[in-house]
Amino acid sequence: xxxxxxxxxxxxxxxxxxxxxxxxxxxxxxxxxxxxxxxxxxxxxxxxxxxxxxxxxxxxxxxxxxxxxxxxxxxxxxxxxxxxxxxxxxxxxxxxxxxxxxxxxxxxxxxxxxxxxxxxxxxxxxxxxxxxxxxxxxxxxxxxxxxxxxxxxxxxxxxxxxxxxxxxxxxxxxxxxxxxxxxxxxxxxxxxxxxxxxxxxxxxxxxxxxxxxxxxxxxxxxxxxxxxxxxxxxxxxxxxxxxxxxxxxxxxxxxxxxxxxxxxxxxxxxxxxxxxxxxxxxxxxxxxxxxxxxxxxxxxxxxxxxxxxxxxxxxxxxxxxxxxxxxxxxxxxxxxx
Amino acid sequence: xxxxxxxxxxxxxxxxxxxxxxxxxxxxxxxxxxxxxxxxxxxxxxxxxxxxxxxxxxxxxxxxxxxxxxxxxxxxxxxxxxxxxxxxxxxxxxxxxxxxxxxxxxxxxxxxxxxxxxxxxxxxxxxxxxxxxxxxxxxxxxxxxxxxxxxxxxxxxxxxxxxxxxxxxxxxxxxxxxxxxxxxxxxxxxxxxxxxxxxxxxxxxxxxxxxxxxxxxxxxxxxxxxxxxxxxxxxxxxxxxxxxxxxxxxxxxxx
Numbered sequence: 001x002x003x004x005x006x007x008x009x010x011x012x013x014x015x016x017x018x019x020x021x022x023x024x025x026x027x028x029x030x031x032x033x034x035x036x037x038x039x040x041x042x043x044x045x046x047x048x049x050x051x052x053x054x055x056x057x058x059x060x061x062x063x064x065x066x067x068x069x070x071x072x073x074x075x076x077x078x079x080x081x082x083x084x085x086x087x088x089x090x091x092x093x094x095x096x097x098x099x100x101x102x103x104x105x106x107x108x109x110x111x112x113x114x115x116x117x118x119x120x121x122x123x124x125x126x127x128x129x130x131x132x133x134x135x136x137x138x139x140x141x142x143x144x145x146x147x148x149x150x151x152x153x154x155x156x157x158x159x160x161x162x163x164x165x166x167x168x169x170x171x172x173x174x175x176x177x178x179x180x181x182x183x184x185x186x187x188x189x190x191x192x193x194x195x196x197x198x199x200x201x202x203x204x205x206x207x208x209x210x211x212x213x214x215x216x217x218x219x220x221x222x223x224x225x226x227x228x229x230x231x232x233x234x235x236x237x238x239x240x241x242x243x244x245x246x247x248x249x250x251x252x253x254x255x256x257x258x259x260x261x262x263x264x265x266x267x268x269x270x271x272x273x274x275x276x277x278x279x280x281x282x283x284x285x286x287x288x289x290x291x292x293x294x295x296x297x298x299x300x301x302x303x304x305x306x307x308x309x310x311x312x313x314x315x316x317x318x319x320x321x322x323x324x325x326x327x328x329x330x331x332x333x334x335x336x337x
Numbered sequence: 338x339x340x341x342x343x344x345x346x347x348x349x350x351x352x353x354x355x356x357x358x359x360x361x362x363x364x365x366x367x368x369x370x371x372x373x374x375x376x377x378x379x380x381x382x383x384x385x386x387x388x389x390x391x392x393x394x395x396x397x398x399x400x401x402x403x404x405x406x407x408x409x410x411x412x413x414x415x416x417x418x419x420x421x422x423x424x425x426x427x428x429x430x431x432x433x434x435x436x437x438x439x440x441x442x443x444x445x446x447x448x449x450x451x452x453x454x455x456x457x458x459x460x461x462x463x464x465x466x467x468x469x470x471x472x473x474x475x476x477x478x479x480x481x482x483x484x485x486x487x488x489x490x491x492x493x494x495x496x497x498x499x500x501x502x503x504x505x506x507x508x509x510x511x512x513x514x515x516x517x518x519x520x521x522x523x524x525x526x527x528x529x530x531x532x533x534x535x536x537x538x539x540x541x542x543x544x545x546x547x548x549x550x551x552x553x554x555x556x557x558x559x560x561x562x563x564x565x566x567x568x569x570x571x572x573x574x575x576x577x578x579x580x581x582x583x584x585x586x587x588x589x590x591x592x
Contacts, residue, residue, distance in 0.1 A: 220435075230390045276426050
């Protein structure tokens with residue numbers, strides 16, 4: 001019996017691999033554009049002198065790669081959050097982990113007393129990433145405790161909003177008492193890719209590889225969880241272990257990204273939605289594809305932020321908020337949630 | 338013969354309220370048992386406790402053994418929940434394949450045998466034709482047939498179903514009946530919570546529940562079972578024999 005050829009089936013039969021290859025191609029293209037856009041707009045510098053090559057290799061390339069990696073971590077964290085909490089609106093930020101990470105970074109800035117991401121050396125970087133990570137895990141745990149588990153999605157989102165506000169207020173208080181960190185915190189809160197060097201790229205790359213592998217390891221559990229907790233348990237899924245592992249991945253990915261590039265909004269929410277608009281895969285595919293889409297989104301936003309008003313540079317986080325908000329509005333208009 | 342499931346002095350409290358107050362029950366293998374009772378009697382809770390899906394006090398023995406690993410239990414007991422929502426973005430075929438999860442090595446992927454079992458389950462519930470559609474695009478009844486296929490794909494000897502007939506139209510209710518009969522004829526055990534008494538009366542045995550306890554456990558044809566039914570439904574239904582079947586009808590309202 002022939003299948004009805006309709007949009008849903010077409011979308012469902014589209015190959016996840018093809019979507020992945022398209023995203024990789026777009027990534028390569030954006031990396032090329034990203035290294036060709038400088039502080040004055042389009043200035044390729046390919047095949048130039050030593051200084052030009054230095055700018056290319058020591059500034060533009062690590063920055064572009066870092067932006068892509070941070071976006072990928074956020075996209076992955078968003079896909080994990082949406083699967084784990086069984087809520088298409090869950091993202092790392094709605095659960096308070098990003099504001100928790102911001103608070104952790106603020107506290108670390110006060111403690112080590114250096115300009116944030118300009119600080120070089122692995123110790124400072126691991127310190128900031130570690131603080132971001134600790135803050136993110138702490139905030140998610142507080143949210144889970146307030147919501148008494150992940151059963152009630154409404155309570156969960158409410159708890160996340162409350163925790164986000166409280167940690168935001170705590171960060172504000174820290175900034176009020178220690179105004180020295182104000183400038184560093186501002187670039188952090190608006191999101192910036194300007195301080196990404198090869199060290200950050202290495203760190204983000206390793207963390208992305210680990211997070212993607214662990215998350216894919218839990219992907220059958222996420223698929224089963226989509227049918228509800230009872231069904232997942234009945235299929236032999238060790239739910240509490242899965243939750244601990246996935247919340248850990250989420251917090252690690254968000255904390256690492258936020259510690260390196262600051263608060264970048266909407267990537268985590270948007271990336272999985274974009275993937276699902278193109279293809280209907282199981283989590284084994286959705287997770288890496290959401291990471292790829294997140295990387296593409298943030299790298300594209302970064303290139304735009306540097307290019308649009310060059311030589312002036314827009315805060316990339318503000319740009320992703322505008323674009324992401326616009327996309328969600330359009331989505332709501334087209335298809336009531 | 339070892340009972341398929343046996344509960345002794347089973348207690349469950351939900352949110353501080355005692356929902357099951359001491360259940361003693363023994364379900365023989367190769368039988369279909371329907372669980373009935375008024376709203377809030379604890380039917381779903383008992384089924385979940387038997388399936389080890391929620392914390393309970395007291396003992397539950399499956400196939401003569403108490404201690405099972407999660408995976409071993411998952412291969413022997415399949416669960417179909419009530420109003421399973423979610424999975425809107427998973428394709429029907431991927432959903433049914435989840436039933437093979439307890440049999441697959443972690444991340445091992447589907448074997449040819451898995452594929453064959455999934456196709457068989459989907460053909461049994463007549464949902465093979467829309468295997469490529471995401472669950473969110475299906476109607477309530479179509480979705481229920483996919484979920485039933487998911488439970489069948491486990492190929493477990495024990496099949497526990499909570500309100501499996503929700504959203505099914507009469508022809509597909511009859512199909513469900515045939516599926517359960519085949520399962521039992523092949524030596525499997527089926528337990529289903531059913532709202533619809535007339536469907537429940539097709540079962541081999543009836544467990545009648547009321548207020549967290551078992552009010553009666555007996556064969557569907559037994560007049561004592563019919564009387565117990567009448568009792569828990571405030572003496573407002575009566576079981577009649579009609580065209581070789583038992584039917585439960587509400588009493589006529591007296592003026």
